[in-house]
Amino acid sequence: MLNRDFKRNIKIGYVPMLDCASLIIARELGYFQKYDVSVVLSREAGWASVREKLINGELHASHAPASMVFELTCGLGVLKTPSLTGLVTALNGNAITLSNELWDLGVRDARTLKKVIDKFRGKRIFTFAGVLNYSSQHYLMRDWLLSGGIDPERDVRMAIVPPPLVSSNLQKGYLDGYCVAEPWSTNCVQNGRGWVACLTSDFSPYHIEKVFVVTEAFDSRQHEEHLAILRALMDAADFCDKPENREQVAQILAQTQYLDLPIESLKETLVGPFNLGNGRTANADEAIIFSRNDAGRPTAGKASWVLEQIRRHKLDLSNPSLNSDLIASVYREDIYEEAIVGLSSGSQENREQTESLALADRT
Incomplete structure (x- = not known):
């Protein structure tokens, strides 16, 4: 049961781009209501704004770069704010x-x-x-x-x-x-x-792109609301990844209150072909992935790629807390699994089929 003792309107940030699609689709198609959670979406100018508002408690959660969980938790140039993710919202893109x-x-x-x-x-x-x-x-x-x-x-x-x-x-x-x-x-x-x-x-095929980040304090205080949001986003991600839905996704995202861009700018990535310019095009099938191939699971492997990139490009600021021992506490596959258990029966069946196909692809 959701915790009724706390404010029900959960404020979630996003920066206008395609990989925030699951948040917007969850709102527009009623997935948040389906799981009985009240959400307010806040359009932000950039990632610095998202980061500072998470630190200051002005946002409860946000879709964010996959590294932000480490950045906040370790205090990499910002006020240390222990955070975590229970869902990857996009690969590639x-x-x-x-x-x-x-x-x-x-x-x-x-x-x-x-x-x-x-x-x-x-x-x-x-x-x-x-x-x-x-x-x-x-x-x-x-x-x-x-x-x-x-x-x-x-x-x-x-x-x-x-x-x-x-x-x-x-x-x-x-x-x-x-x-x-x-x-x-x-x-x-x-x-x-x-x-x-x-x-x-x-x-860099299937590289992790964005995650749904919350502070540890929010998860501890409103864990059931957190799980409800993850379930709504899982359903929305499944919707976004179906080819027959991609044009509708583009139409919704193009609205003034969201990305405020011509629908054709969105369809090229979501539907294809992808216009590279100067008379060149590319196949858009793998341009952005929301759900398929087990995309949403916050695995240790995905987290390790992020850590490897931070170290490779010498961005760790010699921070001793930024190491592989941190992965299990910030990339929370256990929370992802807990959210799956509470999916509606139809969503649960679709999720199991998707993950079975992903496993078959890997073996």
Whole structure:
């Protein structure tokens, strides 16, 4: 039974992008009501806002970069706020986007970008962005540069720019490229501001992207409400991943109060084909994953990928608490399992079929 002693309106943050879809679908299609939990969604300008509001208690929960659980729990440059996740909300979902100028200079991939950087060495410094220091976009932007022999520390300038602002900054010449979650790459291409070099799923398939994060205090105080929200999000994620529902998902997300973007900017990733720009397209089948292939399960393997990226890119600030021993307490597969038990019978059956297929794919 839900705890009636606490305020029922649970405030959940999101940043407008495709990987917040399960939150919005859960609200619009009544999944929160189905599990008897009252939720208020709060659209945020960027991840710094989400992080600070979680710390200050202005948000009870949020969809967030997979690293934020570690960032908050270990106090990586912020006030230490023990947090956890019981659900991964998306895999993949990002793209590497470059300026039209780089295309005109002959850039087609990371290796040809290296040639341009070498040509302009000493004359110009090229700037590339992620959306948060501790985010897959930052790691993957750096990984992509490294794949072409480009040192992110010495050969280019790295910047952090909120997702909704990357496209305009590219157009104004403040950025030469960026890695961002959809739809901020397809929107850029449709507006003629840049082109997509590749999807991150092309070089890091099934990478963890976003999680549903809560503070330990919230889970302890309102555990049953937390479980109810997870069940609603699981049902919504299942809905979002069915091909026959993707166009409806795009229509809902496109509304002014949510992403406020043309529906075509959303359909390219959700339905396909994915427009890379300059007459090129890509298959969108794996562009973003919400539920299938056991995507939602917060496994130790997914958490380990996040830790490996933080260490690889030397972002751990020599914090002794940031280690693999922390994984079981912040990536809570036990809470995920507890939430599954309370799913409605139809949802439970669909979940079991999905996980059986995922297991078969892995064996």
